[in-house]
Amino acid sequence: MEKITALKLSEFKRQGRKITALTAYDAPFARLMERAGVDVILVGDSVGMAVHGRPDTLSVTMEEMVIHARAVAGAVKTPLVVVDMPFMSFQVSKEKAVENAGRLIKETGAQAVKLEGGDKYSATIRAIVDAGIPVMGHVGLTPQSVHQLGGYKVQGKQSESARKVLSDAHAVEKAGAFSVVIEAVPADLGAAVTQSLKIPTIGIGAGPDCDGQILVLHDLLGLSDGPHPRFVKMYANFAEQAVEAFKSYRDEVQSGAFPAQENTYGARGEGALRVVGKKKE
Numbered sequence: 001m002e003k004i005t006a007l008k009l010s011e012f013k014r015q016g017r018k019i020t021a022l023t024a025y026d027a028p029f030a031r032l033m034e035r036a037g038v039d040v041i042l043v044g045d046s047v048g049m050a051v052h053g054r055p056d057t058l059s060v061t062m063e064e065m066v067i068h069a070r071a072v073a074g075a076v077k078t079p080l081v082v083v084d085m086p087f088m089s090f091q092v093s094k095e096k097a098v099e100n101a102g103r104l105i106k107e108t109g110a111q112a113v114k115l116e117g118g119d120k121y122s123a124t125i126r127a128i129v130d131a132g133i134p135v136m137g138h139v140g141l142t143p144q145s146v147h148q149l150g151g152y153k154v155q156g157k158q159s160e161s162a163r164k165v166l167s168d169a170h171a172v173e174k175a176g177a178f179s180v181v182i183e184a185v186p187a188d189l190g191a192a193v194t195q196s197l198k199i200p201t202i203g204i205g206a207g208p209d210c211d212g213q214i215l216v217l218h219d220l221l222g223l224s225d226g227p228h229p230r231f232v233k234m235y236a237n238f239a240e241q242a243v244e245a246f247k248s249y250r251d252e253v254q255s256g257a258f259p260a261q262e263n264t265y266g267a268r269g270e271g272a273l274r275v276v277g278k279k280k281e
């Protein structure tokens, strides 16, 4: 399969071919996504909530992003791997943002970074792009601003806030981003932004007319606790399957059914004794 690049996503938009994106935080799931033909794997800062069980994404560190992104990028060849810039890794100054974006690329092998925010961060996006690093924008509901937004609320419902989402998306495009995530906005706004941009939009709760869609892995597999936002669709119920598997294991250990003969090394014979003997030497 041909490598998906940042440039290729624009080609997909021109062809009207929808882009599929998912978050992943480790090698096994990244590999499965590659096998399934997912185009973009985002190592999102949602790792803080999905994997580390925290209440929000604000405490996620650069070190954590490096560890998870290295696992993902090292595991796949075809999908485009994008890493989120965590809270306070790009907000302080352009210089610090370029340094941190560079670190994410150099230390992980990912091919692009994502950062939250529109107009306010256009100079920062430009600086990172000028350093040769592809940037994905993120507008609408930006979870790193949860306290400023007063919660995880749908954005762009009123005309002034809809205009802000649209102008943020345009600022991100003008600054040189190769695509933009639009989160939690009414479907007609998602469609309007998508139509008015040249770069592809990746929606999460932004309606069916975006150029692509993204979901958080743990939501899609039914591994995250509810209540879920309306945009989440559970494609499997791994939590139930996992609990059933854990219960069967517990029951079999307690009854002695596990380990069975096929899970057990042969009776102590010559071979086993030789191993024991070797250890003693």
Ligand code: KIV
Binding pocket: 023, 042, 043, 044, 045, 046, 047, 084, 138, 181, 204, 214, 215, 216
């Ligand atoms: O961190 C994340 O997973 C994200 C997606 C929800 C787009 O930003």
